[in-house]
Amino acid sequence: MMIELATTALLFLSFLAFAAKRGLTYMHVYQQEEYDSERLLSWIWKNKAFDKRLSVVVIVVTILSFFIPPVFVNFLIFTAMAFATYREKDPRKDSKKKLVATARAKRIFFPAYFLSVLAATWCFLPVTPMPWLWILNIHLIPFMILFVNMMLAPFEEMNQKKFWNEAHNKVLDYQPTVIGITGSFGKTSVKHILGHILKTQAPTLVTPGSVNTPMGISRILREQLEPEHKYLIVEMGAYGRGSIDRLCRLTPPDFGIITSIGHAHYERFKSLETVAETKYELAEAVVGRGGQVVVHERTLRFDYTRAMKEQNENHFIVCGESADVDKSKQADKSYLKKGDLEIHKIIQGGKGLEVRFTWKNVTYNVEVPLFGIHHGHNIALAFVTAFELGVSSKDIQTALQSLPQIEHRLEVRKQSGGLTIIDDAYNSNPMGFQSALGLLSQIGSSKRKILITPGMVELGKIHDEAHKSIGAYAGEVCDIAIVVKGKRIPTFITAFKETGASKQLHEVESFDEAQKWIAKNKQDGDVVLIENDLPDIYERVPRI
Known part of the structure; x- marks a missing residue:
């Protein structure tokens, strides 16, 4: 009896930690999408960013529950949940644009977390001792966030109106x-x-x-x-x-x-x-x-x-x-x-x-x-x-x-070892991309020209055509292209490769990986263009 209570307590504690970590993951995306519920749901669906690994484990444990005692069932789910919690990254620390604990973020997160924990209590009721209910609890976490935001909408509107009026009146007064x-x-x-x-x-x-x-x-x-x-x-x-x-x-x-x-x-x-x-x-x-x-x-x-x-x-x-x-x-x-x-x-x-x-x-x-x-x-x-x-x-x-360069918008920086960086990380659209490649061609006219890019975002129906066009131009200009998340821009990759067999193209999963490639393979006089740097919602889709 004591062992069963202990494993039950451990399971509950592990869910407390898991719900917090997973809730922060979804809050991070929600904040970057400016608390737009439709866009969060679209992001989850498009990236299949719903729990899979832990859910599969719970399904297996549910089948095993017909053959093993409840104490082992609880222990197996506890172990899986603890491991999932350990693996989940904290977006307040491990991200490009970190989750900011604003007043609004706190207003959404803590009630949603409380509701997620409250919902988990039904798994321990004598009338519902079914392991598969944990799957439901796991998948309810993002919907708790959406529900709380919906309930807070009148308050947020009133709060925003207050701040809006204060700012507006200041402009009128001054x-x-x-x-x-x-x-x-x-x-x-x-x-x-x-x-x-x-x-x-x-x-x-x-x-x-x-x-x-x-x-x-x-x-x-x-x-x-x-x-x-x-x-x-x-x-x-x-x-x-x-x-x-x-x-x-x-x-x-x-x-x-x-x-x-x-x-x-x-x-x-x-x-x-x-x-x-x-x-x-x-x-x-x-x-x-x-x-x-x-x-x-x-x-x-x-x-x-x-x-x-x-x-x-x-x-x-x-x-x-x-x-x-x-x-x-x-x-x-x-x-x-x-x-x-x-x-x-x-x-x-x-x-x-x-x-x-x-x-x-x-x-x-x-x-x-x-x-x-x-x-x-x-x-x-x-x-x-x-x-x-x-x-x-x-x-x-x-x-x-005396105008200073514009940070991350075709900002040219000389680095040690003769490396030149053209930083255009915050400025990617078809016209800007083309201009950046033109600058790369000019500055690196007699040097090795390297492009790091994940492509462009939010182009809608012209996404493929725009990347095909810019890929062909990049192939004419660049000696090496390092493409981040290449599956997003297949037409860019195809067009680049068609410009010549002497061109090198490397696909990587993150901007950090691209930087490591540069650090390992750079040569004196290299000119590197960083064209766009994807926000976390595009590059770092959580593997859950």
């Missing part, structure tokens, strides 16, 4: 000039460039990193916005229709910059027309306040965006490359008109970019210590906006000469 920036790609880079220029003129608050959601921006405003801030630069992310509109209500914009409309986050929008309409919610808000909108001319490929611009000509400033710079315009239509800012030349040198453009009948030559041809129009967008805000062209050019 009245900084608000510059909103959105786009499928390029927005963080333009924010970095413009922020650097404006900080040389007056106190400026720039939303940090990739903070671009209502709650993230609200937190920054509540904690950091001060009365002396003359300028507030807000990066605005879009995750569906109305996303930008909500952010514009939070921080009513006086100026807007729309950098691009492309296939980033295509899975969420389903069509480029929807992307365009969503991004141009910023233009609507700015025009409604009588402000100025600075846009890249390629955003005018859509009927909706052109119509808005034509109806509000005095509120729009358009920037774009001439056909000499953007070869695609020799075949496609250009939407640049007389009086728009036209970029004539973008030259990548060893120390940075030289950009020449004409605006209002004045030609400017700007030198900027950035790498990547695509930054040419990012510089132009920031230049025009700063000029319209009252900064002289001389001051803008002086500020640009």
Whole structure:
């Protein structure tokens, strides 16, 4: 009797530990998916991230329970559960983007954990001594998390509204000039460039990193916005229709910059027309306040965006490359008109970019210590906006000469042993990828060129075609490609291999494994491009 009680207690304790570890695993994904229940369920289904190993053991033990005493049944399940707990990684420590114990995460995790433990008690009731019930308990863990979040929804909405109002009222009280920036790609880079220029003129608050959601921006405003801030630069992310509109209500914009409309986050929008309409919610808000909108001319490929611009000509400033710079315009239509800012030349040198453009009948030559041809129009967008805000062209050019590189966005670093790293880990879309490969070709012209990439994400139905195209180009440029999670991008691998038998391609399971390959095989003068670094939800799918 005592032995049976002891094994029962051990089994219960092992489930306490297991439920905590497994709950943290799902919370980690939930947090990265911004507590979107539909996306968590989609991730679980797509990656088959439901328990398999422990469940199989419990099924076997259930069959054995007809032939062995309960004390052995409990001990076997305890042993399996303890081992599974030991193997499960802690996302608070063992992950790229660690699980952050925010107040919201705690509000979801602890009640869900309590419910999981409470549900497990039925396995010990005299009327239900069936081992297979443990399988149900194991698989209920993510659904407990979803259930608790659903029950907390009214409270979370009320809480978010409170924070939203505090942040919004601060903006209204301090009245900084608000510059909103959105786009499928390029927005963080333009924010970095413009922020650097404006900080040389007056106190400026720039939303940090990739903070671009209502709650993230609200937190920054509540904690950091001060009365002396003359300028507030807000990066605005879009995750569906109305996303930008909500952010514009939070921080009513006086100026807007729309950098691009492309296939980033295509899975969420389903069509480029929807992307365009969503991004141009910023233009609507700015025009409604009588402000100025600075846009890249390629955003005018859509009927909706052109119509808005034509109806509000005095509120729009358009920037774009001439056909000499953007070869695609020799075949496609250009939407640049007389009086728009036209970029004539973008030259990548060893120390940075030289950009020449004409605006209002004045030609400017700007030198900027950035790498990547695509930054040419990012510089132009920031230049025009700063000029319209009252900064002289001389001051803008002086500020640009001291611009630091943008972290993880074509950041070029020299390392010991003659190794050069081109770090583009935070910036992967078809256009950016192509630009990065062009830079790799130039910097590594007489050296061994190595690419590390897991490919691109959230491209929807163009995923295969985009990777086929970029794989072919990578094959022309690179000597070696190290592909992380190659099963995601088979068309890239096929296209790369078709470019020549002399090319090397290695498939690895993680970015860490790719780095180890470089450390072991590097040669003097190697140039390594790191193109995209998958978040944990793509690269480190738990093996459960």
